[in-house]
Amino acid sequence: MNADTKGVLKTTISRSSRVSIIAMVLSLVLMLVLAWAPYWAGRAEMRLLGELFLYLSLASLWNLMAGYAGLVSVGQQAYVGLGGYLLFALTMFGGLHPVAAVLLAGVFSAFLSLPVAILIFRLHGAYFAIGTWVIAEMFRLSFAQVQSLGGGSGTSLPIGVVKSLAASRSGRESLSYWLALGAVVFTLGFVFFFMRSKKGLALTAIRDSEAGAAELGINIWRSKLEVYVYTSAITGVIGGLIFLQKLRISPDAAFSVSDWTAFVIFIVVIGGIGTLEGPIIGTLLFFILRESMADLGTTYLMILGLVAIVIMLKAPQGIWGLIRQKFDIELFPLSYFVHQKDASTQKSSGA
Amino acid sequence: MSESSLLLVENVSKSFGAVKVADATNLEVNAGEVVGILGPNGAGKTSLFNLITGALSADSGTINFKGNDITRTNAAYRCKLGMARSFQVPQPFVGMSVFENALVGATHGAGLKPSAANAHVVSVLDATGLMARANVKAGVLTLLERKRLELARALSTKPSLLLLDEIAGGLTDSECESLITSIKNVHLQGTTIIWIEHIVHALLAVAQKLIVLDFGKVIAAGQPDEIMASEQVRQIYLGVDNA
Structure with missing residues (x-):
């Protein structure tokens, strides 16, 4: 079009904005402060933060899978429970160090998620969701059959295994906290760099139009499979860490659809599905609500439901969706900005 | 089959229940051509595109692109081979x-x-x-x-083959002119084009060959002026009664 002015225009592409650079610097500072927590926080705060980190990890992973790849699973508790049980089995019978067991649980989860994916990827939409749930129930029933792991009533992590983490209780608590912090940093970093890559671009395209994405050279099935396997693997690791914190496991707790899926969906939907910032905001809100209303019992769950309904009506894109719409910012720099430098043309927007 | 054919659609059929969107359709496009496709609404034009690009899979028949049998391949693979399309309803x-x-x-x-x-x-x-x-x-x-x-x-x-699905629909005359110029430029750079369009003058400005579809069948194919002069095409396309 502008063939005559083309030589004058200098076009550059950038991927970060001032807001995102500030956000990155602040999150690095926050990370250092949090890493120091065992020296400034009390026992209860550390436990709470550790739990928050693990929930944030689960939420980010579910968001990657459901919000971007369109795989709305209500069965990721399958891998939380699998990771938890593998931690117990590998330490108790395999004699592995708990950290090694947790990492190996991730590898196992990845391998197991492959045949599961080939099976359930035949289903779509609501059928897919139900299919994932059925798979998770199969996992639960299978582990309830394993008598050496306590069958239906579950088991505790033997004291010898617990002591192998660290000799003192405070040492164990610090280590458990750092593992959770490491897990959330790894998970958020993984999701961020994945979304920033060529694969992330493909996933965002799939989020918006599968038909369009396929015709631009994206293998939809394989893209989804990759995401499913990666998220399931990391979810397995997170599951291992959750039950390393709890030190006790049972089929009902390990494969709980409300704890590991319903709350996670609440977090992601409230925060803003299909955005990287959404799960962070959602997790913070969820923990604020939970901690401030812990004494209310079931009323708390009703309030949670009410909050969900109000946000879905007032801000269907979640809280972050609302903020982004108003201010057009992103904390995690995923977008591309085109700048054209020329005295005669106006500077392009979004700079 | 000529040596220079870029795309060869042979006997491709596709039905949804009783509705045949493609009925033993044949189409040959040579490298460097601009082929226009005409036909009334529901004639199976977009379905033919969907079959060519892989959005739909054919019930029978074969599709050959650049000498590869792509009948059973997915849309992403065909895109990487050099096929691209624009959607009638933008996606x-x-x-x-x-x-x-x-x-x-x-x-x-x-x-x-x-x-x-x-x-x-x-x-x-x-x-x-x-x-x-x-x-x-x-x-x-x-x-x-x-x-x-x-x-x-x-x-x-x-792409080496570009499929345009009613890209000029809904545009003003001047917008249409600038679009035709763009498409001509794309063709000059060596891209083969198949273009579905209701705006006949836009099509005639670029197309070297016309194909008319009705009820999933190719009912006429040839030089644009011959096709436009054909009585059968005028009847079907302009909706004139057959009586």
Whole structure:
């Protein structure tokens, strides 16, 4: 079009904005402060933060899978429970160090998620969701059959295994906290760099139009499979860490659809599905609500439901969706900005 | 089958229940041609595109592209082989910017490395007149801009065969003229084009061969002037009674 002015225009592409650079610097500072927590926080705060980190990890992973790849699973508790049980089995019978067991649980989860994916990827939409749930129930029933792991009533992590983490209780608590912090940093970093890559671009395209994405050279099935396997693997690791914190496991707790899926969906939907910032905001809100209303019992769950309904009506894109719409910012720099430098043309927007 | 045929559709059929959207359809397109497809609504034009690009799989028959049998391959594979299409109903990635929309095709369809992809997208946006809107989310584009984005995205995959599905529909005369110029330029650069269009004068300005479809069947094929003069085509296409 502008063939005559083309030589004058200098076009550059950038991927970060001032807001995102500030956000990155602040999150690095926050990370250092949090890493120091065992020296400034009390026992209860550390436990709470550790739990928050693990929930944030689960939420980010579910968001990657459901919000971007369109795989709305209500069965990721399958891998939380699998990771938890593998931690117990590998330490108790395999004699592995708990950290090694947790990492190996991730590898196992990845391998197991492959045949599961080939099976359930035949289903779509609501059928897919139900299919994932059925798979998770199969996992639960299978582990309830394993008598050496306590069958239906579950088991505790033997004291010898617990002591192998660290000799003192405070040492164990610090280590458990750092593992959770490491897990959330790894998970958020993984999701961020994945979304920033060529694969992330493909996933965002799939989020918006599968038909369009396929015709631009994206293998939809394989893209989804990759995401499913990666998220399931990391979810397995997170599951291992959750039950390393709890030190006790049972089929009902390990494969709980409300704890590991319903709350996670609440977090992601409230925060803003299909955005990287959404799960962070959602997790913070969820923990604020939970901690401030812990004494209310079931009323708390009703309030949670009410909050969900109000946000879905007032801000269907979640809280972050609302903020982004108003201010057009992103904390995690995923977008591309085109700048054209020329005295005669106006500077392009979004700079 | 001639040696130079880029795309060869042989006896392709596709039914949805009792509705035949393609009925033993044959189509041969040679490299460098511009083929126009005409036909009334529901004639199976878009379905033919869907079968060619892989959005639909054929019940029977074969599709050959660049000497490869692609009948059982998926849309992504065909795109990487050098096929691209614009959708009749634009399918923009609404949450992504115009630049990012085209970048998807450049990195995936064309398989370009990041810096080459960026440069290619810039040139495509320049050619399609979308450069000024590069940072705008595709969801807020006007109809004309959405049509241009369809063209830009298709071109971003560096296609050797471009399938345009009613890309001129809904445009004003002057917009249509500038679109024809763009399409002629794409053709001059060596891209083969198959173009479905109701706006006949736009089609006639570019097409070297016309094909008329009705009820999933090719009912006429040949030189544009012959086709337009054919009584059968005038009856079907202009909806004149057969009596």
